[in-house]
Amino acid sequence: KAGVTQTPRYLIKTRGQQVTLSCSPISGHRSVSWYQQTPGQGLQFLFEYFSETQRNKGNFPGRFSGRQFSNSRSEMNVSTLELGDSALYLCASSLELAGASGANVLTFGAGSRLTVL
Amino acid sequence: GEDVEQSLFLSVREGDSSVINCTYTDSSSTYLYWYKQEPGAGLQLLTYIFSNMDMKQDQRLTVLLNKKDKHLSLRIADTQTGDSAIYFCGNTGNQFYFGTGTSLTVIP
Numbered sequence: 001k002a003g004v005t006q007t008p009r010y011l012i013k014t015r016g017q018q019v020t021l022s023c024s025p026i027s028g029h030r031s032v033s034w035y036q037q038t039p040g041q042g043l044q045f046l047f048e049y050f051s052e053t054q055r056n057k058g059n060f061p062g063r064f065s066g067r068q069f070s071n072s073r074s075e076m077n078v079s080t081l082e083l084g085d086s087a088l089y090l091c092a093s094s095l096e097l098a099g100a101s102g103a104n105v106l107t108f109g110a111g112s113r114l115t116v117l
Numbered sequence: 118g119e120d121v122e123q124s125l126f127l128s129v130r131e132g133d134s135s136v137i138n139c140t141y142t143d144s145s146s147t148y149l150y151w152y153k154q155e156p157g158a159g160l161q162l163l164t165y166i167f168s169n170m171d172m173k174q175d176q177r178l179t180v181l182l183n184k185k186d187k188h189l190s191l192r193i194a195d196t197q198t199g200d201s202a203i204y205f206c207g208n209t210g211n212q213f214y215f216g217t218g219t220s221l222t223v224i225p
Contacts, residue, residue: 004159033213040125042217043160043205056212090159098209103148103167106213108159 002026004093006109014117018079021112025072025093031055032074033098033106034066037088046089049074050097078114086116119143123206123216130224135193137219139206144187146208151180151191154203154218163191163204198223 005024013019025032033056034046045058049068066076072093078085092106120142129135141149147168152160166173166180166189173180179192189206203218 006159035215040217042123043215045212045214048212058212092160092213098212101147103165104209105150105162105165106152106160108152108161110157110159 004091004107004109006089006091006112008112009110010113010115012115012117013081015081015083017081018077019081019114020075020077021089021091021114023074023076023091023093023109025074025091026107029093029095029107030072031094031097032068032072033092033094034074034076035090035092036060037090037111038086043090046076048098055097081116083116086114088113119208119210119214121206121208121214121216123204123219125217126220126222128222128224129196131196131198133196135196135200135221135223137191137193137204137206137221139189139191139216141187141189141206141208141214141216143208143210143214144184145210148209149180149182149189150207151178151189152205152207152215154205156202160205193221196221196223198225 031050033048035043048056068074088111090111092108150165151163177194181190201223207215
C-alpha cells in the first residue's frame with residue numbers, strides 16, 4: 001500500500017513569507033502528527049490531528065498552524081517565516097491517537113525540507 | 118512534559134556490537150519504540166517493546182528495558198555499514214515523544 005506522502009520535498013523561502021506543507025497519510029490512518037527536525041534538537045512535536053480536530057499541540061508559536069481534511073489529509077502552515085524555521089518537517093500517520101491502548105506505530109513520510117533565506 | 122534523552126553520537130567498527138541508550142521520564146508509557154532514520158528519509162520503525170517486558174529480541178536487534186531506572190537500550194549485533202543512520206527512541210503519553218536521536222557511524 002502507498003506510504004505517507006509529503007509535498008513539496010524541498011522548498012526555499014525568504015523571511016516574512018509563509019509556507020504550506022501537505023501530508024497524505026496511509027489509507028485508513030486517522031491520526032496525522034507533525035514534527036520539526038533540526039540538528040541537535042531531534043524531533044520536536046508540532047501537533048496531532050485526528051478526525052479533523054487538533055488533539056495535541058507542542059510548544060511552538062502561533063505562526064505554526066495546521067488542519068486536517070475529511071479524507072485525513074493534513075496541511076501545516078507557517079506564517080511570517082524566520083531563519084530559525086529552516087528545518088526538515090516530518091509528518092507521520094497512525095491508526096489511532098497517541099496514547100491509545102495497544103502499540104501505535106507511526107509511519108513517517110520522507111519530509112519537506114524548508115530553507116528560509 | 119516528557120523528557121527523552123539520548124547521546125548524540127556513536128561510532129563502532131563493522132562486525133562489532135552497537136549499544137544505543139535512552140532514558141525517559143514518563144513512567145506511564147506502555148510502549149517504547151525504536152526508529153531508524155537513513156539520510157534523506159523519514160523515520161522507519163525498527164521495533165517496540167511493551168512496558169511489562171524486560172527484553173525483546175528480533176534477529177540482530179535486542180531491546181532491553183529497565184523500567185525502574187527508566188532506561189531503554191537497543192543492541193545491534195554484528196553491525197554493518199548499512200546500519201549507519203540516526204536512531205530515535207520514543208514513547209507515547211498524550212503525544213508521541215522522541216529523543217534527540219543517536220547518529221551511528223559504522224567504520225569499515
